[in-house]
Amino acid sequence: MSRLSRQPSERTIRPKLVSRLELARDGTLSGFVYDAQEPERRYSIEILLDGLVFSTTYADAFVPELAEQAHQASCGFAITIEPDLLRAARTLEARLANLGTPVGQSVNLESEGANRADLRKTCQLRWLGGLHFQGWIDSDSALFLEAIVDGEAVAQVNATAWTHVGEAAAHRNARAFDFHAPRRFADGRVHRVSLRREDGEPIPSTAVFVAFPDGLAGMIDALGGYGAERLRGQLYDQLIPRLASVLRLRELVRSLPAADAASKWPFARGRRRRRARRGADARRALDSDPRKLDGRRD
Numbered sequence: 550m551s552r553l554s555r556q557p558s559e560r561t562i563r564p565k566l567v568s569r570l571e572l573a574r575d576g577t578l579s580g581f582v583y584d585a586q587e588p589e590r591r592y593s594i595e596i597l598l599d600g601l602v603f604s605t606t607y608a609d610a611f612v613p614e615l616a617e618q619a620h621q622a623s624c625g626f627a628i629t630i631e632p633d634l635l636r637a638a639r640t641l642e643a644r645l646a647n648l649g650t651p652v653g654q655s656v657n658l659e660s661e662g663a664n665r666a667d668l669r670k671t672c673q674l675r676w677l678g679g680l681h682f683q684g685w686i687d688s689d690s691a692l693f694l695e696a697i698v699d700g701e702a703v704a705q706v707n708a709t710a711w712t713h714v715g716e717a718a719a720h721r722n723a724r725a726f727d728f729h730a731p732r733r734f735a736d737g738r739v740h741r742v743s744l745r746r747e748d749g750e751p752i753p754s755t756a757v758f759v760a761f762p763d764g765l766a767g768m769i770d771a772l773g774g775y776g777a778e779r780l781r782g783q784l785y786d787q788l789i790p791r792l793a794s795v796l797r798l799r800e801l802v803r804s805l806p807a808a809d810a811a812s813k814w815p816f817a818r819g820r821r822r823r824r825a826r827r828g829a830d831a832r833r834a835l836d837s838d839p840r841k842l843d844g845r846r847d
């Protein structure tokens with residue numbers, strides 16, 4: 550008797566993908582991909598020039614267009630390609646890593662009518678801990694926004710300063726903003742904050758936050774908590790703002806050109822100079838009295 554084996558379905562072999570691929574005029578290749586039957590799944594993407602893989606990326610960025618259509622929106626990607634590479638190639642395409650499934654339509658680099666849309670992130674809203682928020686939005690002119698917490702307009706936000714956003718090879722200027730939510734939202738509950746323009750158009754970026762009147766440690770004290778719980782509260786109060794600062798610092802370091810990042814890092818140069826001075830002092834001491842190497846004295 551032969552054993553029957555169940556053949557894998559086409560659904561198992563190849564997911565039902567919704568995807569798009571576009572090349573912007575500044576050399577940014579962007580797009581999105583998601584499985585309509587498994588929208589929570591994320592994919593690694595291979596980028597190919599003339600059939601050869603030269604870069605990989607992960608599709609988990611926010612796509613405003615999909616959010617407006619109530620689709621899975623955290624499935625986008627964007628990378629910047631050097632102009633010399635684009636000029637030397639004929640075709641540009643993307644596919645799922647390890648599967649080979651095409652993502653969107655390949656781009657004919659020799660065609661003058663190649664699509665030049667842009668799916669890059671246009672704004673960002675970041676929680677800095679407590680009731681403090683920062684972010685940026687693409688705009689040539691100053692903007693005046695409204696902060697919305699749980700559906701209620703609570704503050705006016707002025708996006709008037711400038712900041713740099715994007716990867717090192719494709720920096721661009723954007724309007725920056727900084728604001729605090731009203732103190733009444735420091736109630737230990739989870740809240741969602743978003744932004745909208747003066748005409749009511751929503752900004753496609755949100756943040757979730759939890760704040761306490763005097764920090765989590767103060768809340769635990771008010772509830773008569775144990776000492777160990779208060780220590781956890783103090784740790785939370787100190788780590789959340791610092792974590793936001795570390796993430797921002799990491800973005801700044803990543804934005805530096807790779808060859809210059811180490812030389813432009815202010816602490817790295819000072820550390821190298823101090824090490825060099827200590828090494829020179831140690832060598833001079835040994836030259837004058839070799840017995841210092843093992844700590845012997847007369």
